[in-house]
Amino acid sequence: xxxxxxxxxxxxxxxxxxxxxxxxxxxxxxxxxxxxxxxxxxxxxxxxxxxxxxxxxxxxxxxxxxxxxxxxxxxxxxxxxxxxxxxxxxxxxxxxxxxxxxxxxxxxxxxxxxxxxxxxxxxxxxxxxxxxxxxxxxxxxxxxxxxxxxxxxxxxxxxxxxxxxxxxxxxxxxxxxxxxxxxxxxxxxxxxxxxxxxxxxxxxxxxxxxxxxxxxxxxxxxxxxxxxxxxxxxxxxxxxxxxxxxxxxxxxxxxxxxxxxxxxxxxxxxxxxxxxxxxxxxxxxxxxxxxxxxxxxxxxxxxxxxxxxxxxxxxxxxxxxxxxxxxxxxxxxxxxxxxxxxxxxxxxxxxxxxxxxxxxxxxxxxxxxxxxxxxxxxxxxxxxx
Amino acid sequence: xxxxxxxxxxxxxxxxxxxxxxxxxxxxxxxxxxxxxxxxxxxxxxxxxxxxxxxxxxxxxxxxxxxxxxxxxxxxxxxxxxxxxxxxxxxxxxxxxxxxxxxxxxxxxxxxxxxxxxxxxxxxxxxxxxxxxxxxxxxxxxxxxxxxxxxxxxxxxxxxxxxxxxxxxxxxxxxxxxxxxxxxxxxxxxxxxxxxxxxxxxxxxxxxxxxxxxxxxxxxxxxxxxxxxxxxxxxxxxxxxxxxxxxxxxxxxxxxxxxxxxxxxxxxxxxxxxxxxxxxxxxxxxxxxxxxxxxxxxxxxxxxxxxxxxxxxxxxxxxxxxxxxxxxxxxxxxxxxxxxxxxxxxxxxxxxxxxxxxxxxxxxxxxxxxxxxxxxxxxxxxxxxxxxxxxxxxxxxxxxxxxxxxxxxxxxxxxxxxxxxxxxxxxxxxxxxxxxxxxxxxxxxxxxxxxxxxxxxxxxxxxxxxxxxxxxx
Numbered sequence: 001x002x003x004x005x006x007x008x009x010x011x012x013x014x015x016x017x018x019x020x021x022x023x024x025x026x027x028x029x030x031x032x033x034x035x036x037x038x039x040x041x042x043x044x045x046x047x048x049x050x051x052x053x054x055x056x057x058x059x060x061x062x063x064x065x066x067x068x069x070x071x072x073x074x075x076x077x078x079x080x081x082x083x084x085x086x087x088x089x090x091x092x093x094x095x096x097x098x099x100x101x102x103x104x105x106x107x108x109x110x111x112x113x114x115x116x117x118x119x120x121x122x123x124x125x126x127x128x129x130x131x132x133x134x135x136x137x138x139x140x141x142x143x144x145x146x147x148x149x150x151x152x153x154x155x156x157x158x159x160x161x162x163x164x165x166x167x168x169x170x171x172x173x174x175x176x177x178x179x180x181x182x183x184x185x186x187x188x189x190x191x192x193x194x195x196x197x198x199x200x201x202x203x204x205x206x207x208x209x210x211x212x213x214x215x216x217x218x219x220x221x222x223x224x225x226x227x228x229x230x231x232x233x234x235x236x237x238x239x240x241x242x243x244x245x246x247x248x249x250x251x252x253x254x255x256x257x258x259x260x261x262x263x264x265x266x267x268x269x270x271x272x273x274x275x276x277x278x279x280x281x282x283x284x285x286x287x288x289x290x291x292x293x294x295x296x297x298x299x300x301x302x303x304x305x306x307x308x309x310x311x312x313x314x315x316x317x318x319x320x321x322x323x324x325x326x327x328x329x330x331x332x333x334x335x336x337x338x339x340x341x342x343x344x345x346x347x348x349x350x351x352x353x354x355x356x357x358x359x360x361x362x363x364x365x366x367x368x369x370x371x372x373x374x375x376x377x378x379x380x381x382x383x384x385x
Numbered sequence: 386x387x388x389x390x391x392x393x394x395x396x397x398x399x400x401x402x403x404x405x406x407x408x409x410x411x412x413x414x415x416x417x418x419x420x421x422x423x424x425x426x427x428x429x430x431x432x433x434x435x436x437x438x439x440x441x442x443x444x445x446x447x448x449x450x451x452x453x454x455x456x457x458x459x460x461x462x463x464x465x466x467x468x469x470x471x472x473x474x475x476x477x478x479x480x481x482x483x484x485x486x487x488x489x490x491x492x493x494x495x496x497x498x499x500x501x502x503x504x505x506x507x508x509x510x511x512x513x514x515x516x517x518x519x520x521x522x523x524x525x526x527x528x529x530x531x532x533x534x535x536x537x538x539x540x541x542x543x544x545x546x547x548x549x550x551x552x553x554x555x556x557x558x559x560x561x562x563x564x565x566x567x568x569x570x571x572x573x574x575x576x577x578x579x580x581x582x583x584x585x586x587x588x589x590x591x592x593x594x595x596x597x598x599x600x601x602x603x604x605x606x607x608x609x610x611x612x613x614x615x616x617x618x619x620x621x622x623x624x625x626x627x628x629x630x631x632x633x634x635x636x637x638x639x640x641x642x643x644x645x646x647x648x649x650x651x652x653x654x655x656x657x658x659x660x661x662x663x664x665x666x667x668x669x670x671x672x673x674x675x676x677x678x679x680x681x682x683x684x685x686x687x688x689x690x691x692x693x694x695x696x697x698x699x700x701x702x703x704x705x706x707x708x709x710x711x712x713x714x715x716x717x718x719x720x721x722x723x724x725x726x727x728x729x730x731x732x733x734x735x736x737x738x739x740x741x742x743x744x745x746x747x748x749x750x751x752x753x754x755x756x757x758x759x760x761x762x763x764x765x766x767x768x769x770x771x772x773x774x775x776x777x778x779x780x781x782x783x784x785x786x787x788x789x790x791x792x793x794x795x796x797x798x799x800x801x802x803x804x805x806x807x808x809x810x811x812x813x814x815x816x817x818x819x820x821x822x823x824x825x826x827x828x829x830x831x832x833x834x835x836x837x838x839x840x841x842x843x844x845x846x847x848x849x850x851x852x853x854x855x856x857x858x
Contacts, residue, residue: 036559038639038648041825045576048833055837060844181386181393181427188391199847206846207595215795223794271790272609 064198071245071252072197072204075233078126078240079201080174081186086121086238087175094145095120096137099130100164102312103150104240105232105362108372115376116385122238124150125167127227129158131289131296132168134307136175138296146383147300147307151335151343152314153326154264159285190236203230225262229255231359247364256359260318266325290338297339308382309335309343313352313371318360342382349378386427388582388637389590396424401644410567417541417645424546425509432508435473440543442469443518447532447539450525459526466522470515477511482712510550512709516676517543521557523680530558538564547641551634553652553672560647568646580824580836581640587839588633590846596804597626600797605768605778610789616781618793620761622801623768625808628657631670654819657760658812660752662726665760673709677702696731700724710767715775719766726759757809 076082090096095118097103103124113119123133130149137143158164174182193199202208217223231246231253246252269278297307311332314322328345336343346352351374355367363371379385386393400420407413426433446466453459475483484500491498521539524530533539542560543549604611604619611619635652642649652672659665666674685698700721707720737743762779769775781789793801815823824832 036648036650038643039819039821040571040573040577041821042573043825043829043832045573048829048836049576049579051833052836052840055833056840056844059837059841063845179428180430181390184427185390185392188395192391198845201847204845204847205595206591206842207599209845210595210796210800213796215799217794218791221791221794223792270609271788 060198064196067198067200067204071243072200072230073233073243074193074195074197075200076190076193076235077199077201078234078238079186080171081178081182082190082234082236082238083123083125083171084175084178085183085186086123087171090121090123090137090140090143090145092142092144094118094143095148096145097122097124097148097150098133098137099124099150100128100152100155101126101240102152102314102362103130103148103310104238105242106150106312106368106371107148107375108369109237109239111369111372111376112379115373116379120148125171126240127155127164128167128171129155129162129164130168131156131293132165132172134293135296136172137305138299141303144300144304146305148379149307149309151309151311151332152322153331154322157286157289157326157331159282200230202227226259227263228259228359231256232362241365241368242358242362247358247366249358253359256361257316257318260359260361261321264318264321264325290334293335294338297341306383307339307341308379309339309341310375310379311343311345311347313346313355313357313363314361315355315357316360318357344375344378344382349374352378386424388634388641389586392427396420397641397644404645405570413567414537414541414564417545418537421541421544421546421549425544425549428509435508436514436544437540439470439473439515439518440540441536442466443522443543444532444536444539447522447525450522451532463522463526466519470519474511474515477508479708479712513552513554514543514549516554516673517548517557520554520676520680524556524558530561533557533561535564545642545647547638547645547647548649551631551638552670553635553638553649554676555649555672556676559650563647570646574646575644577821578640578643578645581643582637583640583836583839583843584820585633585635585637585640586843588629588636591839591842592804592808593626593629593633595846596800597622597629600793600801601626601768603792603797605770605774607790607792610777610786611781612786612789612791613781613784614798615789615791615793616778617761618798618801620764620768620778620782621805624657624761624764625801625805627764627767628653628808651819655812655815657757657809658753658816659756659760660749661756662723662730662759665756666723666727673706677706681705692731692735696728699727699731703727713770715766715769715772718772718775719763722759722763722766726763 095112095116097107097120101124104122104126107120107122107124109120109122124130125133130151134147134149137147155164189199198204211226229252230243232240232242234240246256269275273281300307309332332343332345335341344352346355352371355363355371358364386396400416404413404416407416422433422437425436443466446462446469449462450459450466453462488498488500521530521532521542525532533542538561539557541564542555542557545555545560548555601619601623604615604622632653639649639651650672652670654668654671656665656668659668682698682702685701686694687698688695690698701724703720703724704717705720707716707718707723710716710719742748762782765775765778765782769778780786827835
């Protein structure tokens, strides 16, 4: 037969045993006969399968038990699909929280609902830049609600292509392109994640475990800084809460404090661009972000929407670092002037300034409730409610 | 729907359970058609209609080719089928590419033209299912296949969900005969299918996504010059990533098909143990290389023409093979490089084949090393999104950046080195064999341990439902 199949067989050199002449029934289609059958290894399949299933179940149970014993608890993974599901809850008049992880951890939805009369939708994200979400809401012609935007300059002015910017852009992109399969997977994943502690993509995957191996790097290697370990839980509304172990301010909190410092320290200019060129590029990128933010806020305002920027508590060495690297007069003040939007800076109000962040960047779950309660009157005033 | 997603796990359990519970063969085939369209529609439901319309057209055209009484009529109907399929592919996949290049050509002769950017969403796996469908009319025209009387059977042959979106490219002639008689449920075959699915997912989730993708992405995404070590490791990481990603998908597809009683052919045969480029293409993406061979290279004259013409034919075939992968000149260069490699190999064979040292182990080792190195160099163009990145990478690989940066951590270096060494060793070990033979010969405890370890590693890795690389093609 001149078909490719015969050539294929020759190439594969499969045993003759696995080829047989076509039956009469098979010649109905008239083409190359069913002359290919995959060989099946002749081994005791039932026994092997039973042992494999038992071993895998035992290994998963042991891993789950171990993870719980070292402090991990079940929580949802804050991925793009969970964000998208939350984004889909935004109605034209919603109150929406956007921005970084401080807006995510520090604002309690129950207290804000009590104080503002509506339950906010939580769209802030850990390590994310708020601008892509702001732009997305500004471009959403149906939206004319209220935005509470958490502002951390280092993240808000992150340049295009940087991880914070990509995080925000990926989430927004997913919300526009999510497939039915992705949505269904999220529905299946949520009940599992709510009951199994080791399903923690940011901490307990093989990749993350490998990253924790104490292997020294080459002295000149430009390796990205380590990200903090698990210190919070997320629920179906994407409300993040710091876990008790971190809130106590002990070993976990001090470990995370030391991780924040390199993350929030401006990296040296890349070796392949002259320093002045690089600094000029950064300056241009920041100015553009100012302009784009002003444009987005004006678009929103033109439809009757409102926005308030909030600078949420930060403590210890991280506060010193942020004040040095991104001083208020070069970030916060021009932002409010440019956008003509109201802003609430925690340090301006004694009742908001007295909170301590156990790991320097976020409030504990208990403090976030009290903080939100005290923030409500300021939000009401800023938004004219 | 991705194989490495929870939705697929639930979908597969439901489909397999229902499939083996139903007695009627017709009802089983109807179930598979429905399941395949649900599988495909789960990405973007309207594209399921496009898939069906392409399939229905080829079903009809196949009948017209068979009914035609003379060769010109047969050829006319075949041209109709080829044009329909390729224009669909051309519009969705190459529309913007063609417009951009047209704009560029006009600009060269002084005409400024700004074509609108077509906001075209590429249907997943269009290159694969177009070839599934096209093989039907081509084989009827070649006289090696008679048209099927059942539209449902043909729809199932094109859309069978295990191979629908990323191969292997299953020809209708290989699949339709399997739809005549219902397969029997055989435990060994079913379990082997599950083991192959575990192996495929392990290759994708653990080896490709976890161990290699991060290093490849960082190296190819770095905007500055790199030292030679990092450049080579980045390319080797991608060489491993694309193998495990694509071979993992094919292995999953073969396993899922076996669980349903169908037999799909191998798509990979340990390609990184290839000695020479013709050997490489007998081992890499076999379903595409045989497709191009049978439907393009042989009609162009194959090896039955003068050597120069055969060399030109090879380059043409590889040029189109490169373009099949994506609408970008980098893919074209990748294809042309492979075409050139094949031509050079032929010349070398003619010159040195009869030399006494041509087949000794040192020569073979050297030839393997040269093959692997050249394949890696070609991967640079496949992975790089533009020529600036490709040039920078090649500069780094060949020592052009004395003061380049080192960006891989020691852990990443170890991961790439260990996985690559493991992959090459495995390919060499199984070079003249196959995985079925290896599993049969292994001690039972070793098969059990390997299966349990792979399944546990998949659970531990969790996966983030990263799409398979070949979905974009």
